[in-house]
Amino acid sequence: MRAVISAELGAAAKLAEVPTPSAGPGEVRVKVAASSLNGFDAAVISGYLAALIEHRFPVVLGRDFAGAVDQLGDGVDGFAVGDAVFGVVLTFPLHAGGFGEYVVVPAASLARVPDGLDLTTAGALGLAGAAAATVVDAIAPQPGEIVLIAGATGGVGSIAVQLAAARGAVVLATAEPGAGTQLVRRLGAHYVIDRTGDIIGQVAAIAPGGVKAAVHLAGDPFALAELIAPGGRFTTLLGVGQDQMGVHDVVALPVNADLAPAGLEDLAAQVVAGRVEVPVQRIYHLEEVPQAFADFAAGSVGKLAVRIG
Numbered sequence: 643m644r645a646v647i648s649a650e651l652g653a654a655a656k657l658a659e660v661p662t663p664s665a666g667p668g669e670v671r672v673k674v675a676a677s678s679l680n681g682f683d684a685a686v687i688s689g690y691l692a693a694l695i696e697h698r699f700p701v702v703l704g705r706d707f708a709g710a711v712d713q714l715g716d717g718v719d720g721f722a723v724g725d726a727v728f729g730v731v732l733t734f735p736l737h738a739g740g741f742g743e744y745v746v747v748p749a750a751s752l753a754r755v756p757d758g759l760d761l762t763t764a765g766a767l768g769l770a771g772a773a774a775a776t777v778v779d780a781i782a783p784q785p786g787e788i789v790l791i792a793g794a795t796g797g798v799g800s801i802a803v804q805l806a807a808a809r810g811a812v813v814l815a816t817a818e819p820g821a822g823t824q825l826v827r828r829l830g831a832h833y834v835i836d837r838t839g840d841i842i843g844q845v846a847a848i849a850p851g852g853v854k855a856a857v858h859l860a861g862d863p864f865a866l867a868e869l870i871a872p873g874g875r876f877t878t879l880l881g882v883g884q885d886q887m888g889v890h891d892v893v894a895l896p897v898n899a900d901l902a903p904a905g906l907e908d909l910a911a912q913v914v915a916g917r918v919e920v921p922v923q924r925i926y927h928l929e930e931v932p933q934a935f936a937d938f939a940a941g942s943v944g945k946l947a948v949r950i951g
């Protein structure tokens with residue numbers, strides 16, 4: 643099958659022919675229709691993740707997938723060939739990915755694509771949506787609480803802005819002037835913090851005593867902690883824990899994305915209901931994925947989707 647891979651440690655994305663996988667016991671093969679780029683993929687290409695996660699090269703890039711069930715492994719019930727499904731490929735050692743014509747995943751990891759959700763959107767929802775829901779759950783914003791989201795213009799952040807605003811939080815979103823600012827405003831941010839300017843001054847003007855909670859998706863976590871009111875909540879997807887907070891009087895809540903199918907299906911339902919938007923900015927074909935990575939690295943906003951086939 644055709645797939646976009648990283649051939650060896652630190653190797654850039656390239657289109658290649660690789661063996662088509664088969665579903666083993668408890669697994670399902672999906673004919674992939676769509677996927678998307680995530681910060682995770684950039685970290686794989688850079689070689690950064692190899693110290694943390696075992697890789698089996700070539701690694702097919704792309705964590706997200708949406709498509710149709712194509713083959714059922716032994717012992718799988720509850721799914722039939724042709725069912726529309728989506729989810730996140732996170733099997734170890736890292737080898738399989740969504741930037742290929744087929745992907746094999748555990749049946750237990752599959753979420754169903756509801757009526758009314760197109761596969762391109764479903765293929766851009768999985769990892770970013772699950773991560774956004776997890777960080778917003780972690781800080782559990784109360785109505786009226788001021789919440790700062792650092793990295794708000796990315797895939798995770800752009801969905802986290804919406805979920806936090808939907809809970810009634812007053813959302814401060816970091817963005818550069820231009821497309822990023824327009825995006826986070828449209829998605830419900832109450833204030834935009836120009837990340838190229840005086841961040842401390844801008845936040846202090848809105849929340850003189852500090853914000854109640856902050857979501858760390860990019861930038862310096864300790865500078866972010868300085869902006870939180872004493873005793874406030876700090877969550878991150880980047881592994882900064884309480885023990886590293888030192889002098890900062892904050893409650894650190896480091897999390898990883900909860901990828902359970904029930905949560906993915908809840909997000910999908912919110913998208914169909916119009917309560918959450920997956921802000922796909924551009925759609926690339928599989929052979930254009932190397933260019934998509936270049937665009938992602940150069941600074942993109944929202945989600946970059948990929949169509950396969």
Ligand SMILES: NC(=O)c1ccc[n+]([C@@H]2O[C@H](COP(=O)([O-])OP(=O)(O)OC[C@H]3O[C@@H](n4cnc5c(N)ncnc54)[C@H](OP(=O)(O)O)[C@@H]3O)[C@@H](O)[C@H]2O)c1
Nearest residue numbers: 680681682773793795796797798860861879898899941942
């Ligand atoms: N642990 C987990 O389970 C998990 C799950 C999902 C994601 N993650 C991680 O979470 C992070 C966000 O993921 P993502 O997919 O949303 O990545 P992304 O799409 O690259 O989003 C990051 C955003 O932050 C912006 N940014 C960069 N430096 C900044 C700074 N100093 N201040 C404010 N904003 C800044 C980026 O803008 P530019 O593009 O203009 O630089 C980009 O819009 C990544 O590091 C990813 O690996 C972890």
